[in-house]
Amino acid sequence: MLSLTTSTVAAEFAYWQTSGFKLLMAFVAVLIPAGTTVYLYLFKMVSFMQSRLGPMEAGPYGSLQLLAELGKNAQKEDIVPARADVLVFKLAPYVVLLSTFLLVLVVPWGPDAVFADFDTGIFFALAVSSVSVIGILMAGWASASKYSLLGGLRAAGQLIAYELPLVLAVVGVVIQAGTLNMQGIVAAQIEGEIFGWGAIGNPFILTQIVGFLIFMVAVQAELTQVPFDMPIAESELVSGYMTEYSGFRFLMFFIGEFATANIFAFLAAVLFLGGWGVPPFVADALFADGNYSQWMNVIGPLVMATKMLALTFIIYWVRFTYPRFREDQLQTFAWKYLIPISLVNIAVTGFLKVVL
Amino acid sequence: MTAISERRQLAYIAAQAADARVNIELEAEGMTLNVGPQHPATHGTLRIVLQLDGEEVVGADPIMGYMHRGYEKLAEVRTYPQVTTLINRIDWLGSFANEVPFILAAEQLMEIEAPARAKWIRTILFELARIANVTLFLGDMGVQLGAVTPVFYAFRDREYILNQIEAATGGRFHPNFDRIGGLKDDLPAGWIASTKTALDEIRDFCDEMEELIVGNEIFEARTRGIGVIPADVGLSYGLSGANVRASGVDWDLRRDSPIGQGQGLAYDELDWKVWTHPDGDSFARYWVRLQEVREACNMVDQLLDGLPGGPIMAKVPRIIKVPEGEAYVATENPLGEMGYYVVSQGGLEPFRVKIRSASFSNMSITPWLLKGTYVPDVITILASLYFILGDIDR
Amino acid sequence: MPSADADTTETEATEAVVDEAREALLEAVTEELGDAVVGHHLIPGRDVWVRVAPDAWSDTADYLRNRQRFRFFDWLSAIDWLPSPYGRSLDAEVDKAAEDPDGDDASSGVDIADVEKVAGGDTRFQVMARVYSLATGIGLHVKTDIGDELQVASWIDTYPGAHWHEREVHEMFGISFVGNPDMRNLYLPGDFEGYPLRKDFPLMARLVKPWPGIVDVEPMPEVEEADGGAGSSDAAAPSATNPEDAA
Numbered sequence: 001m002l003s004l005t006t007s008t009v010a011a012e013f014a015y016w017q018t019s020g021f022k023l024l025m026a027f028v029a030v031l032i033p034a035g036t037t038v039y040l041y042l043f044k045m046v047s048f049m050q051s052r053l054g055p056m057e058a059g060p061y062g063s064l065q066l067l068a069e070l071g072k073n074a075q076k077e078d079i080v081p082a083r084a085d086v087l088v089f090k091l092a093p094y095v096v097l098l099s100t101f102l103l104v105l106v107v108p109w110g111p112d113a114v115f116a117d118f119d120t121g122i123f124f125a126l127a128v129s130s131v132s133v134i135g136i137l138m139a140g141w142a143s144a145s146k147y148s149l150l151g152g153l154r155a156a157g158q159l160i161a162y163e164l165p166l167v168l169a170v171v172g173v174v175i176q177a178g179t180l181n182m183q184g185i186v187a188a189q190i191e192g193e194i195f196g197w198g199a200i201g202n203p204f205i206l207t208q209i210v211g212f213l214i215f216m217v218a219v220q221a222e223l224t225q226v227p228f229d230m231p232i233a234e235s236e237l238v239s240g241y242m243t244e245y246s247g248f249r250f251l252m253f254f255i256g257e258f259a260t261a262n263i264f265a266f267l268a269a270v271l272f273l274g275g276w277g278v279p280p281f282v283a284d285a286l287f288a289d290g291n292y293s294q295w296m297n298v299i300g301p302l303v304m305a306t307k308m309l310a311l312t313f314i315i316y317w318v319r320f321t322y323p324r325f326r327e328d329q330l331q332t333f334a335w336k337y338l339i340p341i342s343l344v345n346i347a348v349t350g351f352l353k354v355v356l
Numbered sequence: 357m358t359a360i361s362e363r364r365q366l367a368y369i370a371a372q373a374a375d376a377r378v379n380i381e382l383e384a385e386g387m388t389l390n391v392g393p394q395h396p397a398t399h400g401t402l403r404i405v406l407q408l409d410g411e412e413v414v415g416a417d418p419i420m421g422y423m424h425r426g427y428e429k430l431a432e433v434r435t436y437p438q439v440t441t442l443i444n445r446i447d448w449l450g451s452f453a454n455e456v457p458f459i460l461a462a463e464q465l466m467e468i469e470a471p472a473r474a475k476w477i478r479t480i481l482f483e484l485a486r487i488a489n490v491t492l493f494l495g496d497m498g499v500q501l502g503a504v505t506p507v508f509y510a511f512r513d514r515e516y517i518l519n520q521i522e523a524a525t526g527g528r529f530h531p532n533f534d535r536i537g538g539l540k541d542d543l544p545a546g547w548i549a550s551t552k553t554a555l556d557e558i559r560d561f562c563d564e565m566e567e568l569i570v571g572n573e574i575f576e577a578r579t580r581g582i583g584v585i586p587a588d589v590g591l592s593y594g595l596s597g598a599n600v601r602a603s604g605v606d607w608d609l610r611r612d613s614p615i616g617q618g619q620g621l622a623y624d625e626l627d628w629k630v631w632t633h634p635d636g637d638s639f640a641r642y643w644v645r646l647q648e649v650r651e652a653c654n655m656v657d658q659l660l661d662g663l664p665g666g667p668i669m670a671k672v673p674r675i676i677k678v679p680e681g682e683a684y685v686a687t688e689n690p691l692g693e694m695g696y697y698v699v700s701q702g703g704l705e706p707f708r709v710k711i712r713s714a715s716f717s718n719m720s721i722t723p724w725l726l727k728g729t730y731v732p733d734v735i736t737i738l739a740s741l742y743f744i745l746g747d748i749d750r
Numbered sequence: 751m752p753s754a755d756a757d758t759t760e761t762e763a764t765e766a767v768v769d770e771a772r773e774a775l776l777e778a779v780t781e782e783l784g785d786a787v788v789g790h791h792l793i794p795g796r797d798v799w800v801r802v803a804p805d806a807w808s809d810t811a812d813y814l815r816n817r818q819r820f821r822f823f824d825w826l827s828a829i830d831w832l833p834s835p836y837g838r839s840l841d842a843e844v845d846k847a848a849e850d851p852d853g854d855d856a857s858s859g860v861d862i863a864d865v866e867k868v869a870g871g872d873t874r875f876q877v878m879a880r881v882y883s884l885a886t887g888i889g890l891h892v893k894t895d896i897g898d899e900l901q902v903a904s905w906i907d908t909y910p911g912a913h914w915h916e917r918e919v920h921e922m923f924g925i926s927f928v929g930n931p932d933m934r935n936l937y938l939p940g941d942f943e944g945y946p947l948r949k950d951f952p953l954m955a956r957l958v959k960p961w962p963g964i965v966d967v968e969p970m971p972e973v974e975e976a977d978g979g980a981g982s983s984d985a986a987a988p989s990a991t992n993p994e995d996a997a
Contacts (some may be wrong), residue, residue: 051508323574326733429951464796693824
């Protein structure tokens with residue numbers, strides 16, 4: 001029942017209590033999925049793909065490895081390079097993490113289970129996702145390391161280039177749903193019909209498959225994951241903008257990276273896979289008593305988690321399969337292919353919206 | 357003693373200062389990027405000072421010696437059989453292949469010829485060393501380009517070959533198995549059959565790499581046309597092995613030298629092919645090496661089938677004294693031509709050993725080759741030239 | 751074995767052919783360089799050495815690369831012919847047994863001129879290089895004697911690959927290459943004193959501490975009957991060295 005939030009239970013709690021609860025839930029929403037995917041995918045799935053076992057010692061099947069990593073990194077010395085810009089250097093990981101927490105604000109997990117239900121939710125999400133660029137640039141510049149600087153500049157160039165296809169891919173969904181509100185987009189998919197057949201609603205992945213693919217590619221680039229990991233590029237730039245970080249600050253970058261991956265997966269689930277909704281025919285069968293909205297606040301997060309896991313699976317699969325692009329190839333790919341295609345996608349969507 | 361250590365200390369301080377001066381001298385317009393000596397892409401402790409204009413390389417200056425062990429000097433105070441222990445560590449991924457040319461040079465000076473069975477087993481182990489070495493390259497190239505997974509497959513499948521080498525010689529990395537006049541031991545029982553199984557694994561691995569890496573569009577985009585070495589330039593820089601074969605030079609010491617043709621190794625009795633590629637770029641170098649691993653599997657297969665019987669050791673004196681003379685023997689090692697110029701004065705130890713290692717010459721082209729490329733391509737080129745630090749620094 | 755028979759006949763056949771080619775090459779080089787060729791040596795079917803005058807060193811490279819199509823630069827190095835004043839710094843019994851009774855370790859009394867050299871040599875330092883012709887499959891060793899000025903012309907204009915090799919020779923032997931602009935140390939630290947590969951450069955590790963490896967001098971495995979004299983000296987080796995270590 002923890003997932004139930006304001007509207008149903010607000011009357012019983014004071015303002016500070018609900019705020020505190022929301023804050024707690026924000027951490028839960030960021031850290032639990034991050035931990036899950038890191039363990040499931042980064043530790044285990046990838047290990048199996050690479051014909052090794054992954055962590056096995058800490059806890060059953062290494063399931064407590066994350067805690068061990070946490071402890072290890074917390075113990076490490078917080079090194080600041082000699083000629084670093086100390087304040088900026090220390091702030092940078094917080095800025096990156098801030099972007100993650102801002103993103104989580106607008107993601108709906110149920111009819112009422114949402115931190116902030118903005119009318120322009122998706123617009124807000126895309127806007128704050130760029131905040132991390134500032135953090136990365138800060139880290140790259142303040143580290144006083146050439147590798148970091150190169151990594152930071154690469155990141156800036158890359159994130160700006162891929163912000164555009166990301167936004168444009170969403171525009172198709174927005175046109176089809178007719179709203180920028182995240183809940184509205186979910187509702188549009190649940191209540192939608194495919195040529196009058198409404199048993200599974202109308203998840204936009206069917207109509208916006210082009211948008212979905214572009215979105216996922218752009219997300220991969222936004223997350224600086226392989227094949228777009230030039231800002232980190234371990235074999236070239238050591239670790240790019242993260243090179244000089246150690247201990248807890250490195251961990252924050254790490255958490256930021258993987259938590260953001262989850263949140264983008266959540267966003268993709270909302271935009272293209274029907275969000276927290278279950279197909280109407282299932283909902284009809286389960287909630288014949290009409291308590292649909294209440295139950296969805298509980299089931300919704302689980303549904304979202306399932307969809308998120310499916311999408312992050314793809315993200316990690318790609319990450320550990322492909323080599324990386326070169327910087328210019330990445331730019332070419334964004335400007336010459338992704339953006340024109342997404343523009344065409346918008347045009348076609350708009351045209352069909354008008355015609356149908 | 358104290359005098360020596362003080363002098364050493366002074367020398368060390370002076371060396372540090374000199375290093376710092378090098379850094380200042382290299383400071384120029386744009387940015388100087390120090391790749392290494394501790395860098396993931398340098399396989400050890402190579403340092404390359406890149407002068408960058410943006411991400412474009414204006415000048416590249418490889419600085420090595422961080423791992424210089426002075427084998428040429430050390431060999432002068434060791435008996436001939438002892439030298440193999442040192443030279444095992446030159447190209448540490450294909451160690452057995454290092455021993456062979458030295459032993460052959462000593463045999464040439466002593467005018468001993470190993471029995472046929474020893475030659476064949478040498479050739480088998482030589483090719484297994486090649487497989488063990490190049491297999492790792494095939495996976496490692498992926499890592500350098502950002503694909504992490506292939507290298508795990510490489511480590512996994514190289515293990516099959518290492519197991520075979522270990523079963524035959526007792527050492528996984530440093531067999532130290534070759535002796536003047538033959539080999540230390542014969543093959544263990546059941547080795548031939550298990551080697552054939554291991555070869556099948558390597559063939560599968562090659563197919564896997566072909567699908568996973570060669571067939572990948574991003575890999576092609578990253579390697580095609582990157583680091584093109586024209587054949588003539590490559591040769592005048594002393595590039596050898598797969599690096600020149602990828603530039604279309606049809607030259608392989610296994611086929612083109614008398615050593616490969618029965619005078620030391622038994623390549624003459626095999627049916628095999630020298631692979632070349634006309635492009636001379638990083639992709640070509642990868643492709644040629646991939647084919648060479650497959651070819652090596654076929655060669656070992658043939659060698660195992662036709663392994664002659666007989667002794668594995670020729671009649672040699674109990675204490676090895678090599679008559680006066682000079683001999684140069686080079687073989688086609690996994691990294692390229694590796695040769696030993698051995699000068700003997702008739703003693704227990706070589707008077708002078710010049711070690712011609714492949715990576716040293718292969719890397720000498722980098723200042724020329726890296727100019728005008730971009731930082732990511734630097735990594736591609738270094739990876740595709742395929743050097744082993746021990747082979748550069750000796 | 752039938753294969754062994756086929757093997758020997760084959761190599762004999764190739765030997766005869768290659769020999770001719772090497773003779774012709776030697777003739778051509780001698781003709782072109784004239785008096786500059788000071789000495790030469792040929793092992794049929796194997797290798798050929800040419801010793802040129804130091805003045806003709808760079809001309810030789812130019813001729814070999816551009817006229818004789820020796821496209822492949824193999825390596826360049828040097829030899830210090832001074833017999834080592836330190837010997838092997840080993841006192842193992844097996845060592846002594848193998849040495850001639852009159853020739854001791856510190857053979858500093860030996861004259862350089864007496865030392866056996868392929869293709870001859872007059873001075874202490876000899877720079878040598880090997881080039882290879884892909885067209886004929888012949889490798890050629892070129893040697894030259896370096897006088898007291900310890901310098902010779904550089905090859906980098908002809909073979910750019912010689913650059914690193916020359917740097918190595920410079921730091922290891924102290925031989926300068928005229929025309930090579932960059933003679934920084936390649937391996938050694940910037941201000942390293944001395945030239946390690948010279949014979950009179952002591953191998954410190956050997957001088958300050960007896961090498962534990964002396965007991966490891968392993969006799970070659972033998973197939974048939976053992977040689978009596980050498981075997982007994984080998985058996986005596988460990989017992990003889992142990993008291994020394996203890997002392």
